Amino acid sequence: MYGSHLSIAGGLNNALDEAARLKLETVQVFTRNQQQWQAKELEPQAIAAFRRQAASLHFKDMVAHDSYLINLASGDESLRQKSIASFSQELWRCSQLGIKYLVTHGGSHGGDGEEVGLARIADSLNKVIAQAPPDVVLCLETTAGQGASLGWRFEHWAQVIKAVGHAASIGICLDTCHVLAAGYDITTRRGTEAMLGEFDRHIGLERLRVFHLNDSRRELGSRVDRHTHIGHGYVGLDAFAVIVRDGRFKSTPKILETPKGVAPDGQTWDAINLRVLKTLERGKRPALVALPEDTKVAKVAIKEKAPLRGRKKSARNDKKVTVKA
Numbered sequence: 001m002y003g004s005h006l007s008i009a010g011g012l013n014n015a016l017d018e019a020a021r022l023k024l025e026t027v028q029v030f031t032r033n034q035q036q037w038q039a040k041e042l043e044p045q046a047i048a049a050f051r052r053q054a055a056s057l058h059f060k061d062m063v064a065h066d067s068y069l070i071n072l073a074s075g076d077e078s079l080r081q082k083s084i085a086s087f088s089q090e091l092w093r094c095s096q097l098g099i100k101y102l103v104t105h106g107g108s109h110g111g112d113g114e115e116v117g118l119a120r121i122a123d124s125l126n127k128v129i130a131q132a133p134p135d136v137v138l139c140l141e142t143t144a145g146q147g148a149s150l151g152w153r154f155e156h157w158a159q160v161i162k163a164v165g166h167a168a169s170i171g172i173c174l175d176t177c178h179v180l181a182a183g184y185d186i187t188t189r190r191g192t193e194a195m196l197g198e199f200d201r202h203i204g205l206e207r208l209r210v211f212h213l214n215d216s217r218r219e220l221g222s223r224v225d226r227h228t229h230i231g232h233g234y235v236g237l238d239a240f241a242v243i244v245r246d247g248r249f250k251s252t253p254k255i256l257e258t259p260k261g262v263a264p265d266g267q268t269w270d271a272i273n274l275r276v277l278k279t280l281e282r283g284k285r286p287a288l289v290a291l292p293e294d295t296k297v298a299k300v301a302i303k304e305k306a307p308l309r310g311r312k313k314s315a316r317n318d319k320k321v322t323v324k325a
C-alpha cells in the first residue's frame, strides 16, 4: 500500500485531492500546523469532509506525523508536559479524522544521555496512553540519530516498549533513509534482510506498522537525516526491492517523504518515485530519471571533500526540498 506525505496547506482535503491524482492507496499528513504549539480545534465540517473523501477513496490506513516541536524526552519538565499534552491532542485529532497511525520521532535527550532520555519517553508515553483514543496506533519512528535524538538503534524502542504499560497500542515506523544513516547497512538485499531480522529480534515484525520509503543523501552511519529520491542516494534500489516485494508488508502503508517538485520531463517526483517502487515490486529494474545537477549525491564523504561553498549551497537545497520527517 503506497502513500506520500502531502501538504494540507489550504485545508486537510488538499492532501487527499493530491493523493487521488497520484492514485495512491493512503496518505500521510500533519493534522495541524507543525511549527506552532497552538492548534485550532478541527471544525465538524472539516472532519466530515475529510472522512467523506477518505471513504470515497477507500483509504483505511492513513498516517499522520506529529509536530516537530514535540519532545517527549525533554529534560525541561514544562516542555515535556507541553509535549505530552500536545501529542495527546494529536492522537485525538487522528481519531476524529479516522487516521489510524500517528508517527513520532520520540525526542531528543538534550545531552542528558540515552538511558535518561529513553526513561523520559517511556514515562511520557505512559501518560499519553492513559488518555489516548482506542482507535489510533502510536508509532515510534526509527531515526537517523542526529544530534541527541533517540530511536536510532532498534534496542531503544524495544526498551521503551518494555517500559510502557499497554504497549499493544505502540507500533513502529521504519524509515529507510534513517536506518542507513543510523548505521544499518541496507545497501544490499542481504543487508536489508539482516536489518529486518535484527528488527524482528529486538522489537518483533508484528509491530512494524508503517514504512517511510526514502533514499539518503548522506552515507551509511553518517547520523545525518537528509532524504532524496528512490535510487538516487546511498540506500540504492536493493533495499526498496526487498521491502516492496515482501508479502508480509503488502498491506503496510509505505509512505514517500522524498523531495517534492517537478522533474525536467514535467512529471511530479512523487509520480516518478512511485513508478520506481512499483517497477521494483514487479521484479524489474527501473530506469531512473536524472536528477537536476545541484541535487545529485556525490558518492564521497561529503563532509571532508566538498568545498565549504558547495556544502552551504547543498544545505540550502536540502532545506528547500526535503521533508525532514
Ligand SMILES: [Zn+2]
Residues within 6 Å of the ligand: 175, 177, 178, 225, 226, 227, 323, 324, 325
Ligand atoms: Zn528524515
Ligand SMILES: [Zn+2]
Residues within 6 Å of the ligand: 141, 175, 212, 257, 325
Ligand atoms: Zn520518516
